[in-house]
Amino acid sequence: MKELKKIGLPLVFAIVALGFCITCIGVWVYKGKSAKWVARKMKLGAAIIALTGVSTGCPVISCYDIEPTDYILIDSLNYEDYSITADLPADSMITGHIKNCLHNKYGFEILTIDSSVVQEGSLQPEDGNFNDYNEKFSLKLDPSIENGNYVMDFFTIDPDTEKTGPILTQIKLNVK
């Protein structure tokens, strides 16, 4: 059966490709004005695309700007200076949501001004999975973080390799 597939698929592809070349000649002869030949060309073209597995891909929503993906919004964010203020331990839970969520794991890092990591972790999806367009999440700040000003980065994490992606959002964290 495997052998048959090995020979059969390239054979089908060769026949379709040959048919496509013939229809291209047909379309060229009629200068693209014969609806029949154009329809044949489109049909065989679609077959070649299907056989070669050319991806249709994720829809790119645009008109002017491309719709942003993995757009992180923090509920308690002060949009005037992109900061959050946390009075620990009382304000240790940070909540927010991710719009146009394209990944299934997200992480965060809290850094001092000289880039030393104070805390790192992953965002917890409210419903257990990051698999919807709009996903609510929470994260818990380490209550032992000392008072001061920090930088907080959000990024994607590859679930297989645990490799972190580029920073999606960067905010200031003021711990009181």
Place this chain on the structure above:
Amino acid sequence: MSLFKKKKDELNYLIFEVTRKCNLDCQFCYNHWKRDNDPKAEPVKEGYTFALKTLKTVFKQANPKHVTFTGGEPLLAERVNELILFCRMKGATVSVITNGNTGSTTEFSQLIKVGVQLFELPLHSYDQAVHDRMTGVLGSWKKSKDRMVGLMKFGAYVVPVIVITKQNFSQVGETLELLNNLGFQRVMLNRYNLGGAVLASPEKVLPSKEELNEAFKQANEIAEKRRLQLSSNVCTPHCVVDPNRYRNILFSNCSTEIRQRPLTLTVGGDLRFCNHSPDVMGNIFRETIQTILEKSSEKYSVVARPDFCAGCMRYEKCRGGCRAAAQQTGGSFNDVDPLVNTIKENEETEIA
């Protein structure tokens, strides 16, 4: 072998203006060639042969991951389906921005079969008369609505678009409800962007700051109620529309990286920064895409802060709105979006 193989430029996204022809007469049309006395508005090369030659040159120089066909009305372009097939066979994903007022069911069905991933069609109002007034053609609402519903039934992915103008800002909520009732969950909400035909008298089309915010307020409420996925794809100054007030809408902003931009190509090979910008960065028949982007990346990096934005805390995200609109209204790429004038006008009225 690889020593002799030229490395192709990786492009994320390309908008292909396949024709300037259009069968509607939209009040809000932003296309720069509609401006009065536009020096670039001379007759241009069009047609299948030219378009195919341009696409062949593009794929020779670069690997665009995605191509969006637009115009004018792309389905009025000669043999557009074959051009789309060409892009698909080259491995690019394709979407089509159409007004839904032309093209046969057979043609659309062919496009779905070759894997066009997305169709964007307009429905500016729940009220047929308002939509038709905005598009300048009687019956365009019905054709557009029927086409988007038909495409959805065929299994195509359709995203309706509402352009917010002075004519329809108060109807955005009801329009979204209608679209949702028709089965659409994801909608683009694009505010009118200054440019094109109406530059001479924008007051007929351009909503005020209050009107714009009224539209987004309605949309935000409906999005929450009906769990709609709304996006605003025209970057808007945050001092005019503050995204923080509309948490159920996803707001786009102009990228600082030129390769992340909706680079726009004409049939004649002119490459522009985006579809709103009238500025030609270069021509792909005279220079390679890579050369054009390298020489233009500094000029179009959106890092120059306009005077208007001095000291603004929101600048890092907002970046002064649409710089291309500033270009269309006679300014430069370093100027702020002319939409901020709606704030100045408000302030002047208040003082008076």
